[in-house]
Amino acid sequence: MLRPEQMSKVSVAGTKSVVRDVIDVAHEQNLLHLTDYQGEYEGFDTGSPLGGAEEAADKLVTARSLISILGVTEEDAGPSRIVTEEALEDEFEEVRQEVNELDDRRDELESELQSIEERIAALEPFVDLGIDLDLLSGYDALEVAVGQGDADAIEDALESAEGVEAFDVRTGGDTVAVFVYPSGETDGTLDEALVGVEFTRFDVPDAEGSPEEYVQELEQERETLQSKLEAVENDLETLRLEHGGFLLAVEEELDVEVQKAEAPLSFATTEHAFFAEGWIPTKDYEQFRSALVNRIGDRIEVEEVERAEYDLEERESVSPGLTQGSTDGEVVTDGGAGTDADGSRASSELRSDGGHADEKEIDHPPVVQDNPGPVKPFEMLVRTINRPSYYDLDPTIVLFLTFPIFYGFMIGDIGYGLLYTGLGYWIYSSFESDAIASLGGVGVIAGLTTIVFGLLYAEAFGFHLPYTPVMHKGLQPAEVEWAQLWLVLSLAAALVHLTAGYAFDFVKQLSHGVKDAVLESGSWVVLMFGVWMWVFSRHAAGGKPELLFKVLDGHPIALGFNGFPVAVGYVGLALLVVGFVLLVAGEGFIGAVESLNVLTHVLSYTRLAAVMLAKGGMAFVVNLLFFGAYTYHGEFHFMTGTTAEQVLHHHPEATIMFGGLVHGGVAAILGGLLILVIGHVLVLALGITSAGLQAIRLEYVEFFGKFYEGGGKKYEPFGHDRSYTTQD
Incomplete structure (x- = not known):
């Protein structure tokens, strides 16, 4: 309880022909916390994603977008299912097209509805005014303005303004309509007369007849659009009920596929071989090793490079898990990495083109806090400060x-x-x-x-x-x-x-x-x-x-x-x-x-x-x-x-x-x-x-x-706990 679970550093090496099998088994086991290759070994490069990674990532983004559009939740999951390649190619594409078409139509209707709402809101002052819309524009000589302002102040300004032969001011509610007949042919007489008067001008709608009738027409149009939008929403809801579980399964399957395809980004590779390192709870090492060996056989080498001590001083004296020889990047899979002078097994080797691996920074083990059930909720209180270091007492x-x-x-x-x-x-x-x-x-x-x-x-x-x-x-x-x-x-x-x-x-x-x-x-x-x-x-x-x-x-x-x-x-x-x-x-x-x-x-x-x-x-x-x-x-x-x-x-x-x-x-x-x-x-x-x-x-x-320092690394095993899909 006072110490985290003991962790072992594990290496897996083999030829590239088995890399996909290794990834599949490691992912199923969901135990190995992969360590990213940092380029510390001469002759080895960081691995590249497996084929199809980019396509799977694109589909994953699409699946998550469809789930968001439909509002799919865990309650829509249904029983777990197998997602086949045919389903990803055919059924998924059909659902995508249906959802996107309806979503586009919904966006279009919502945009039209917003426009209608804005037009109705703009007409409210004219309804208050009570003057037909065609009487507020379209004159050659008469200048008209509609807006909000102090009618008395406007009348005073017009009476004292030059160039105004006649005028009329009509009010309705908070709305004021101003009609000015200029004494000359100069445009802008009304605007000049209202300079200095507080007046907020409204755009006159391009329409005829009573504002009330026009608003009624717009409201009928709004009801029609709302009815159409409701129909689209119902169609989307039907798709959610019909395909929600499938989309959740697709997202999970694609997520797994992307994880697997991108796993080699953590590997060290040559033209023919790969090498991966990571951490695993020591108690699970034999299970992990047996699963790989049973599936792949002697085409790979699985080695427990190190059992991490709880004392950082002791760990700092441990040599790296790899040394280099001169076999041009070939992986030694003859049952180990040779023996030391005293006959004991040396650490697992991956040999390259000469020299010795440079000493690298200590790769600190991730932390799995080891507490019994009733104590576990209190781990959250500890992690609120910081996750315990592997070398700390918990x-x-x-x-x-x-x-x-x-x-x-x-x-x-x-x-x-x-x-x-x-x-x-x-x-x-x-x-x-x-x-x-x-x-x-x-x-x-x-x-x-x-x-x-x-x-x-x-x-x-x-x-x-x-x-x-x-x-x-x-x-x-x-x-x-x-x-x-x-x-x-x-x-x-x-x-x-x-x-x-x-x-x-x-x-x-x-x-x-x-x-x-x-x-x-x-x-x-x-x-x-x-x-x-x-x-x-x-x-x-x-x-x-x-x-x-x-x-x-x-x-x-x-x-x-x-x-x-x-x-x-x-x-x-x-x-x-x-x-x-x-x-x-x-x-x-x-x-x-x-x-x-x-x-x-x-x-x-x-x-x-x-x-x-x-x-x-x-x-x-x-x-x-x-x-x-x-x-x-x-x-x-x-x-x-x-x-x-x-x-x-x-x-x-x-x-x-x-x-x-x-x-x-x-x-x-x-x-x-x-x-x-x-x-x-x-x-x-x-x-x-x-x-x-x-x-x-x-x-x-x-x-x-x-005493407490914290700074522990979270244990994040390579794998996925399936909720919506099954491989059986």
């Missing part, structure tokens, strides 16, 4: 163990926990996206821990259940010592969590030697425990918070701990000095500056107790506003079955905190119900955005910050 199991506990502790409510669990399960079961489904899985587990803590607190939606809780949140005045306990236990949780982070880093640093591990990781642990051993000791106890010594000594839990002895405090100070010296020796001035992290990072975990109290307080306030509450003998009580008058009658010494909207009139009750529902919804949502973010922050910043 912290997913730690997130699985700590994140739900942090979250459940902060919310601690049966009602909210049930809702989180239900919501998480719905997300997990409803979405195909692995990332979203994983988020749902995390929600389910976090919801379950919230229920567990709710049972311990005896609380549901902010109400105390009718049984004695195992522990209290500390919201009641009489339970304030529990709130103090949670602050102290938050510090203890921090020490455990951070120690795990430093331990991860210590293991990583061991690859550089024990000294580096001690100076760069162990120093932090020594320093941190030195600081906090002193903090929890009785040394200088008068200057420390009293809660450190009483919360586990009977207030509220009697574990007999009232602080470490003074001697332990001195040991802590000694460890503090030793840790600081080791830290400075390992990290220099930066280490000295950052040494305070052992204090601040631990204190950061007190947010666990703070958020718990805040969320519990919010739920309490929501219930308080609706039901009302009173204090009696240092405890809060909701007035769910009583009124303020009844409470004071039976308990005169009680204090009414709030009477409760439920005890008011109808309007108060309705407003209270709204507050109750919205309030609890907000608390539920803030549980995700606040408690969830605070918990994940502790993981990402405090915990991951101690």
Whole structure:
């Protein structure tokens, strides 16, 4: 769990006559993560696509276009099928022609409809005006303009304008029609007269008769076009229902064909031979090798070049998988690559025309995180930061163990926990996206821990259940010592969590030697425990918070701990000095500056107790506003079955905190119900955005910050999980 699956580097070599068979088998196995050839071997070139690659790629683009045009979805798939070459040539072409013709016709009708809509919209001002369209244009001497503007301002401008012998202004709604008869033969008299007047001019439609009648004609034409468009849409829908499954199968088959045809682009090739390398989970190597050998026989050489170590330092000393001799590009397939001086097998060889292969960059293995089922959803939280490196320890199991506990502790409510669990399960079961489904899985587990803590607190939606809780949140005045306990236990949780982070880093640093591990990781642990051993000791106890010594000594839990002895405090100070010296020796001035992290990072975990109290307080306030509450003998009580008058009658010494909207009139009750529902919804949502973010922050910043680098390569095997097609 703490390491990814071990990966093996595999080489496959053979003559070009079997390259297609090799690609077919490798694709069926869906195990080999191909490594692109980078030109590192003299005499070898990058391979070229197989024949038909370009044609298949063109058809694939066409298939995806048809699927998009028809709106085909997975629900249209139907049973899986075999897609033959004849179907790709004949049936696919027929469907393409039908769909494209209908799509072109649809585009044409939509364009005509848009034009009609624009013309109708342009006629609206003329309908308001109420003047026949043929009266607004076509004059030799009379100048006409139609638009929007201030009719009074227009009339004033025309009266004072030179060259205007007569004019008339007609209005209808917001539309103004201006008629001007010039006194001379000069064109543009109307335009000159309206200079300086706000007037937006409309183009007069080239039509005759009433604008209302013309609009009616256009609307009839629009209805006809809409009817035709609906018929085309129905024809396309029929094609979707009839051929949707076929198109999905064609797309998948072509996708597979293109993958296979382009695979040689990752190969090293000569005129007669090819060589391919890639990564495969070590446990699957024999299955992969057997599949190739059973299909192709001894015409190929399959070799496990390397089993990648988890230590990068050890991997860097591994020589490349290929060496070169002088056989003019011939592939040696005589059962191996010879033996070393001690009789052991050498790495697989592909020989060229002399010399030795240059040392190439280390080809880092892709990462397959190896976690059991319940832990897997938390891999998404790790990958949100970055995929673990092959040489990193995978912290997913730690997130699985700590994140739900942090979250459940902060919310601690049966009602909210049930809702989180239900919501998480719905997300997990409803979405195909692995990332979203994983988020749902995390929600389910976090919801379950919230229920567990709710049972311990005896609380549901902010109400105390009718049984004695195992522990209290500390919201009641009489339970304030529990709130103090949670602050102290938050510090203890921090020490455990951070120690795990430093331990991860210590293991990583061991690859550089024990000294580096001690100076760069162990120093932090020594320093941190030195600081906090002193903090929890009785040394200088008068200057420390009293809660450190009483919360586990009977207030509220009697574990007999009232602080470490003074001697332990001195040991802590000694460890503090030793840790600081080791830290400075390992990290220099930066280490000295950052040494305070052992204090601040631990204190950061007190947010666990703070958020718990805040969320519990919010739920309490929501219930308080609706039901009302009173204090009696240092405890809060909701007035769910009583009124303020009844409470004071039976308990005169009680204090009414709030009477409760439920005890008011109808309007108060309705407003209270709204507050109750919205309030609890907000608390539920803030549980995700606040408690969830605070918990994940502790993981990402405090915990991951101690050791995690990430940068792993995603495992992408060459192959395809068929959904719509079958080869049988």
